Amino acid sequence: MPGATDQTLRPFLWRASKLFPDREVVSRTHDGVERYTYSEYEDRVGQLANALDAAGVERGDRVGTFCWNHHRHFETYFGVPSMGAQLHTINPLLPDHHIQYIVENAADTVLFVDPSLVEKLAGAYDEEVFASVERYVVVGEEVPETSLSPVTDYESFVAEADAAYDWPDLSEEQPAGMCYTSGTTGKPKGVEYTQQMLWSHTMATLPESGLDIRSSDVVMPVVPMFHVNAWGLPFSTTAAGAKHVYPGPSPSPEDLASLIEEEGVTLTAGVPTVWLGLLDYLDENDADISSLDRIVIGGAAAPRSVIRRFDEEYDVDVVHAWGMTEMAPIGTVAHLKPGMESWDREERYEKRAKQGLLASGLEMRVVGDDGEEVEWNGEDFGELWVRGPWVTTEYYERPEANEEDFEGNWLKTGDVVTVDEEGYVQIVDRAKDVIKSGGEWISSVELENSLMAHDDVAEATVVGVPHERWQERPVAFVVPKDGADREALQSELTEMVRAEFPKWWVPDEVMFIEEVPKTATGKFDKKVLREEYDDESIVAGKSPDDAAPASND
Amino acid sequence: MPGATDQTLRPFLWRASKLFPDREVVSRTHDGVERYTYSEYEDRVGQLANALDAAGVERGDRVGTFCWNHHRHFETYFGVPSMGAQLHTINPLLPDHHIQYIVENAADTVLFVDPSLVEKLAGAYDEEVFASVERYVVVGEEVPETSLSPVTDYESFVAEADAAYDWPDLSEEQPAGMCYTSGTTGKPKGVEYTQQMLWSHTMATLPESGLDIRSSDVVMPVVPMFHVNAWGLPFSTTAAGAKHVYPGPSPSPEDLASLIEEEGVTLTAGVPTVWLGLLDYLDENDADISSLDRIVIGGAAAPRSVIRRFDEEYDVDVVHAWGMTEMAPIGTVAHLKPGMESWDREERYEKRAKQGLLASGLEMRVVGDDGEEVEWNGEDFGELWVRGPWVTTEYYERPEANEEDFEGNWLKTGDVVTVDEEGYVQIVDRAKDVIKSGGEWISSVELENSLMAHDDVAEATVVGVPHERWQERPVAFVVPKDGADREALQSELTEMVRAEFPKWWVPDEVMFIEEVPKTATGKFDKKVLREEYDDESIVAGKSPDDAAPASND
Known part of the structure; x- marks a missing residue:
C-alpha cells in the first residue's frame, strides 16, 4: 500500500x-x-x-x-x-x-x-x-x-x-x-x-471555511478547555503559530476586557452569555477592545442583537459556529460568501445569525420526517446528519446509543435545521425539543429568539407540554428584567409572537420565572421545566381551537 | 478502534x-x-x-x-x-x-x-x-x-x-x-x-501556512496539470469554493494578461519564465491586471527582480514556494511572518526570495555531511529531509531508489539548503549539482542568480567540472542577450562574482552558449553541459592556485 x-x-x-x-x-x-x-x-x-x-x-x-x-x-x-x-x-x-x-x-x-x-x-x-x-x-x-x-x-x-x-x-x-x-x-x-481526527479538525479550522486563523492572530479561548478541547482552539492556534491567551478560572467581563486590551486579542470564542456580559461591562466602563477582530460564538445560538452591537459599536464580526462533542466540535461556520460583504447590515446579520456553512471536508444531509432529504429553501426542516474525517462513528462502550445516533457512518445530530438557498444551516430546534402540535412542527428556538428580543426579557425558553387535542402545545417561561411591568409584558410578548409566526405557534401561556434552569454546560434544561409544569394548567389553559395548524382543521 | x-x-x-x-x-x-x-x-x-x-x-x-x-x-x-x-x-x-x-x-x-x-x-x-x-x-x-x-x-x-x-x-x-x-x-x-495524501495536501494548501486560498479567489493555474496536479490547485480551489480559470494549450503572455483582466484572476501560479514573459508583455502593452493579488512561483527559484517588479509596478505579491512530486507537491511557502510587512522592501524581498516556511503539518531536518542536523543560521547547509501526511514514503516498484532516497519515513529531498534564524528555507543547490571544490561546497544556484542579475544575461548556469587538484571547479555557461558586448560581459561577470563571493567560488571559465539545454519540465539540464564540456579545457583552464578554498591551502 x-x-x-x-x-x-x-x-x-x-x-x-x-x-x-x-x-x-x-x-x-x-x-x-x-x-x-x-x-x-x-x-x-x-x-x-x-x-x-x-x-x-x-x-x-x-x-x-x-x-x-x-x-x-x-x-x-x-x-x-x-x-x-x-x-x-x-x-x-x-x-x-x-x-x-x-x-x-x-x-x-x-x-x-x-x-x-x-x-x-x-x-x-x-x-x-x-x-x-x-x-x-x-x-x-x-x-x-x-x-x-x-x-x-x-x-x-x-x-x-x-x-x-x-x-x-x-x-x-x-x-x-x-x-x-x-x-x-x-x-x-x-x-x-x-490523532487523525484531531489533526483533521485542526487543519479544517485554519482556513476561511473554518475559523480563519493566521499567525498574526492573538487567540483567547473563553470557552472552557473541558468543552470539546475549547473547540479545538489550543491545537489550531498552535498550528497557525498564533499567540495564545488563556483567561484562567472564572474570568469576569473586566478580566476579559483587560486581557483583550493588554494582550491585543484579535480572536476570542465562547458562549453567548459571556459576550452579553462583556457588552454590559463595556457600556459602563472604558476599555479599548479595538484589537479585537472577531468573536466565535457557539454552544447556543448567537442573538442577532449581540451580532449587531459588536458590529455597529465595536467593528467586531461575530462568527457564529455550530458543532458537537461528536465532531471535535466544528461543523458549520457562518462566514459570509464573496459578495455578501456589500449586502446591507440586516441582510448580513441574518446570515451571521444562522449556524452557517458546512466546513470544507465534511458532508451533510438534512433528513425530513419521511426519511427523504429536505429542500434547501430556508423553510423545510429536518434532522441534520453529518459525516467526515473528524466526526466520530461511535460512542465509547455504548452500543445502544450507537444504534440510535448513527446510521452507517452518518452521525444523526439530533438538531432540527433548515438550509437556505445559499447553503446556510439554521438550527430550529433540538429534535427532542421541537414541539409537535396537531401534526405540524413548532420551533421552540425561534419562539425563544423572538421573546428574548424584547427589551424587558432577560431570558426565555419555550417547551412543549402535553395537550389532549393537539398532542403538544408551546408554553413560554420568561425571566423578566428587574423593574419590568409583568402584566404589560405578558400581553406584549403574546402580541409580538402573534405578529411574527403562524397563529398556532403562539404559546398557550407565558409564565414568569426567576431563572431558567441550566445544564452543566450552560444550556437551558427544558426537561426540568417540563417536569415542573403542572399538567392541569394545560387543560385549564387558553389553547384556542383556532391556534391549531391549518392542516389539522 | x-x-x-x-x-x-x-x-x-x-x-x-x-x-x-x-x-x-x-x-x-x-x-x-x-x-x-x-x-x-x-x-x-x-x-x-x-x-x-x-x-x-x-x-x-x-x-x-x-x-x-x-x-x-x-x-x-x-x-x-x-x-x-x-x-x-x-x-x-x-x-x-x-x-x-x-x-x-x-x-x-x-x-x-x-x-x-x-x-x-x-x-x-x-x-x-x-x-x-x-x-x-x-x-x-x-x-x-x-x-x-x-x-x-x-x-x-x-x-x-x-x-x-x-x-x-x-x-x-x-x-x-x-x-x-x-x-x-x-x-x-x-x-x-x-486519497488521504491528496486530502491532506488540499487541506494544507488552504490556510495562510499553505497558499491562503479563499472562496473569493479566482485561481488560474498556469503550471501544467501534468506537473504534480498543477501543484494541487484544482483540488484546493474546489475545496475553497473559489473560481477556476484554466489557460488552455500553450497560453501566450497576451492570453494570460487577457484572462487575468477578463476573469478577474486574483491568484495564479507557474514557473519563473512564465512571469518574466508576462512582465515583458506588460511593458509593451496596455493590460489591466489590477485584480491580481499574488503569484505563486515554484519549480525553480523566483528571481529577486521578478519579485521586486511585481511588487513595485503592479502591487502583486510573489509567493515563492517549493515542493516535489514526492510531496504532492507543496513543502515550503515564503509568506511573511507577522511584523515583517513593515520591514523595508529589500528585507521583505530577501525573505520572499527564499523558498520559505515549512507548511503546517510537516516536519523537516537539514542534515549536514556529517549526518548531524545543521544550525539554523542562514549559512550552514545540508540536505533537506521532510516527512508528513502528504509526503510519500516510497516510489512505485523501485526498491533500489527507495533504498537511496528514503531514511525510514523521511524523504531525502536531494536539495541542499540553508535555514535562517526565522526558519526560512533557502535552496542553495541540488545535492547532485553542488560543486565540491577542495573539500568545500560551492552553490551553483547562488552563482547562477548572481550572473542572471546582469542586464546583458538572458540565462546562465554553472556546473562543476572535474579538476585534477581541486576535484571540481565551477564553469559558467551564459546566454548573452542580443547585442551584448561579449568580451566586456565576460570580464564584468567575473568581476561581479569576485565582489560577491569567496574567491574560490569564481568560475574558472565563462563560456557563451546559444541556449541552456533543458529537461522536459523546463529545468536546466546540467548533465548535458557537463558531458559536452571538454575535459581538456579544464587542464588548459586558468584555475589559479589562489582560487582554491582557504581550508585547502
Missing part, C-alpha cells in the same frame, strides 16, 4: 516552537498573568511527558484533567497525546454522579485538578469508581488540604524532569483525546478522538 | 457544487473561452464516471491523461479518483522512451489525450508497452486522423452518460493519483497519491 507519514498532533508543536519560538503563551492564573514563549512551552511539554513516563503512564492510558483555561492545562494538550496517552478533559460543572460515571468509564490513571476544583473532585470521590486513578496532580504551585491521595503539585511533578523527550512515532489511529457529552438525559456518552 | 469517515476528495466537490453552485469554471480552449458552473461541473464529472464505468474501468485501474490545462482535464481530476480509479497525469514533454516506460509501468487502461498532442502520443506508441491501454479518448469534440485505436472524442464519450453517479465510499488508502518524477538521470520514478 502506498502511503505517507501518519497524521499526528506533534508536528504542529514542532513547527510552532521552531518557526515562532518567540510567540507567546499568556495565562491568567490566581497569581496574576504569566507568560512564556512557544520555545519554553515545548520544553515544558517535554518535561510533562517525562514526568508522566516516570509516573508510569503508558501508551493508551487515559490522563484526566479537571481544570480551567491556563497554560498548564494547555501543556497537557500536547504532552499527553504526543507521548501516546489519551487526554480526557472532564467537565467540573457536572453533577457528582456524572463525574463518577465518567472517571470510572474512562479509567483515568492520573488526574490533573485545579486548586479551586480540588474540593469539588474530592466531593465526587468514591474509592471504587476512582480505583484506576494512581495519582492526583494539583495544577498549581501548592497543594491545598485534601483527602485525595497520592497528590503532588504540578510544578513539583515536572520540576526534575528533562525537557528533551524522545517522542514516539504514533499511529494516526491512536486515541489522543476524549470528551463526554453531557446530555440532559441518561448517562454521559464518551467520544474518543484519534 | 475509534475513528471517523475516511479522508477522500469527493466531499470537496460536493461542498463546492452545493454551497457555491454558481461559481464558475472557465477554460480557454482551441475554440475560445468556455465556462460553466460548479453545478454543471458536478454533472459533467458524474457523466465522466458513468462513461468510464461503461468503458470497463474498475476500482484501482489507472487512467492516464496527456493534456493541457482545461475544463475537461479538470473533470478527470474529480471523476477518476472519486469512482475509485487512479488519475495518472503524464507529462507530454517527456522524450518518447520515458513516455513508453511510464505508460507500461503504470499500466494505464484508458488514455485521455489533447487533440494537439495526439501526434506526439502516437509517435511514442509501441504495441507492447501500450498493451494495457484499452481506449483512447481525444479531449475535444473531434478526433484528428490518428493511428491510435480504439479512439473516441471526449464529448461523444460522455454524451449519453447519466449525470447521477452512485459514488462509492472509498478507503482513504485507495490510490487516487499518480505522477512520475522526471529526473535528468535514470528512469522516471512513480509516486502514488492516496
Whole structure:
C-alpha cells in the first residue's frame, strides 16, 4: 500500500516552537498573568511527558484533567497525546454522579485538578469508581488540604524532569483525546478522538471555511478547555503559530476586557452569555477592545442583537459556529460568501445569525420526517446528519446509543435545521425539543429568539407540554428584567409572537420565572421545566381551537 | 478502534457544487473561452464516471491523461479518483522512451489525450508497452486522423452518460493519483497519491501556512496539470469554493494578461519564465491586471527582480514556494511572518526570495555531511529531509531508489539548503549539482542568480567540472542577450562574482552558449553541459592556485 507519514498532533508543536519560538503563551492564573514563549512551552511539554513516563503512564492510558483555561492545562494538550496517552478533559460543572460515571468509564490513571476544583473532585470521590486513578496532580504551585491521595503539585511533578523527550512515532489511529457529552438525559456518552481526527479538525479550522486563523492572530479561548478541547482552539492556534491567551478560572467581563486590551486579542470564542456580559461591562466602563477582530460564538445560538452591537459599536464580526462533542466540535461556520460583504447590515446579520456553512471536508444531509432529504429553501426542516474525517462513528462502550445516533457512518445530530438557498444551516430546534402540535412542527428556538428580543426579557425558553387535542402545545417561561411591568409584558410578548409566526405557534401561556434552569454546560434544561409544569394548567389553559395548524382543521 | 469517515476528495466537490453552485469554471480552449458552473461541473464529472464505468474501468485501474490545462482535464481530476480509479497525469514533454516506460509501468487502461498532442502520443506508441491501454479518448469534440485505436472524442464519450453517479465510499488508502518524477538521470520514478495524501495536501494548501486560498479567489493555474496536479490547485480551489480559470494549450503572455483582466484572476501560479514573459508583455502593452493579488512561483527559484517588479509596478505579491512530486507537491511557502510587512522592501524581498516556511503539518531536518542536523543560521547547509501526511514514503516498484532516497519515513529531498534564524528555507543547490571544490561546497544556484542579475544575461548556469587538484571547479555557461558586448560581459561577470563571493567560488571559465539545454519540465539540464564540456579545457583552464578554498591551502 502506498502511503505517507501518519497524521499526528506533534508536528504542529514542532513547527510552532521552531518557526515562532518567540510567540507567546499568556495565562491568567490566581497569581496574576504569566507568560512564556512557544520555545519554553515545548520544553515544558517535554518535561510533562517525562514526568508522566516516570509516573508510569503508558501508551493508551487515559490522563484526566479537571481544570480551567491556563497554560498548564494547555501543556497537557500536547504532552499527553504526543507521548501516546489519551487526554480526557472532564467537565467540573457536572453533577457528582456524572463525574463518577465518567472517571470510572474512562479509567483515568492520573488526574490533573485545579486548586479551586480540588474540593469539588474530592466531593465526587468514591474509592471504587476512582480505583484506576494512581495519582492526583494539583495544577498549581501548592497543594491545598485534601483527602485525595497520592497528590503532588504540578510544578513539583515536572520540576526534575528533562525537557528533551524522545517522542514516539504514533499511529494516526491512536486515541489522543476524549470528551463526554453531557446530555440532559441518561448517562454521559464518551467520544474518543484519534490523532487523525484531531489533526483533521485542526487543519479544517485554519482556513476561511473554518475559523480563519493566521499567525498574526492573538487567540483567547473563553470557552472552557473541558468543552470539546475549547473547540479545538489550543491545537489550531498552535498550528497557525498564533499567540495564545488563556483567561484562567472564572474570568469576569473586566478580566476579559483587560486581557483583550493588554494582550491585543484579535480572536476570542465562547458562549453567548459571556459576550452579553462583556457588552454590559463595556457600556459602563472604558476599555479599548479595538484589537479585537472577531468573536466565535457557539454552544447556543448567537442573538442577532449581540451580532449587531459588536458590529455597529465595536467593528467586531461575530462568527457564529455550530458543532458537537461528536465532531471535535466544528461543523458549520457562518462566514459570509464573496459578495455578501456589500449586502446591507440586516441582510448580513441574518446570515451571521444562522449556524452557517458546512466546513470544507465534511458532508451533510438534512433528513425530513419521511426519511427523504429536505429542500434547501430556508423553510423545510429536518434532522441534520453529518459525516467526515473528524466526526466520530461511535460512542465509547455504548452500543445502544450507537444504534440510535448513527446510521452507517452518518452521525444523526439530533438538531432540527433548515438550509437556505445559499447553503446556510439554521438550527430550529433540538429534535427532542421541537414541539409537535396537531401534526405540524413548532420551533421552540425561534419562539425563544423572538421573546428574548424584547427589551424587558432577560431570558426565555419555550417547551412543549402535553395537550389532549393537539398532542403538544408551546408554553413560554420568561425571566423578566428587574423593574419590568409583568402584566404589560405578558400581553406584549403574546402580541409580538402573534405578529411574527403562524397563529398556532403562539404559546398557550407565558409564565414568569426567576431563572431558567441550566445544564452543566450552560444550556437551558427544558426537561426540568417540563417536569415542573403542572399538567392541569394545560387543560385549564387558553389553547384556542383556532391556534391549531391549518392542516389539522 | 475509534475513528471517523475516511479522508477522500469527493466531499470537496460536493461542498463546492452545493454551497457555491454558481461559481464558475472557465477554460480557454482551441475554440475560445468556455465556462460553466460548479453545478454543471458536478454533472459533467458524474457523466465522466458513468462513461468510464461503461468503458470497463474498475476500482484501482489507472487512467492516464496527456493534456493541457482545461475544463475537461479538470473533470478527470474529480471523476477518476472519486469512482475509485487512479488519475495518472503524464507529462507530454517527456522524450518518447520515458513516455513508453511510464505508460507500461503504470499500466494505464484508458488514455485521455489533447487533440494537439495526439501526434506526439502516437509517435511514442509501441504495441507492447501500450498493451494495457484499452481506449483512447481525444479531449475535444473531434478526433484528428490518428493511428491510435480504439479512439473516441471526449464529448461523444460522455454524451449519453447519466449525470447521477452512485459514488462509492472509498478507503482513504485507495490510490487516487499518480505522477512520475522526471529526473535528468535514470528512469522516471512513480509516486502514488492516496486519497488521504491528496486530502491532506488540499487541506494544507488552504490556510495562510499553505497558499491562503479563499472562496473569493479566482485561481488560474498556469503550471501544467501534468506537473504534480498543477501543484494541487484544482483540488484546493474546489475545496475553497473559489473560481477556476484554466489557460488552455500553450497560453501566450497576451492570453494570460487577457484572462487575468477578463476573469478577474486574483491568484495564479507557474514557473519563473512564465512571469518574466508576462512582465515583458506588460511593458509593451496596455493590460489591466489590477485584480491580481499574488503569484505563486515554484519549480525553480523566483528571481529577486521578478519579485521586486511585481511588487513595485503592479502591487502583486510573489509567493515563492517549493515542493516535489514526492510531496504532492507543496513543502515550503515564503509568506511573511507577522511584523515583517513593515520591514523595508529589500528585507521583505530577501525573505520572499527564499523558498520559505515549512507548511503546517510537516516536519523537516537539514542534515549536514556529517549526518548531524545543521544550525539554523542562514549559512550552514545540508540536505533537506521532510516527512508528513502528504509526503510519500516510497516510489512505485523501485526498491533500489527507495533504498537511496528514503531514511525510514523521511524523504531525502536531494536539495541542499540553508535555514535562517526565522526558519526560512533557502535552496542553495541540488545535492547532485553542488560543486565540491577542495573539500568545500560551492552553490551553483547562488552563482547562477548572481550572473542572471546582469542586464546583458538572458540565462546562465554553472556546473562543476572535474579538476585534477581541486576535484571540481565551477564553469559558467551564459546566454548573452542580443547585442551584448561579449568580451566586456565576460570580464564584468567575473568581476561581479569576485565582489560577491569567496574567491574560490569564481568560475574558472565563462563560456557563451546559444541556449541552456533543458529537461522536459523546463529545468536546466546540467548533465548535458557537463558531458559536452571538454575535459581538456579544464587542464588548459586558468584555475589559479589562489582560487582554491582557504581550508585547502
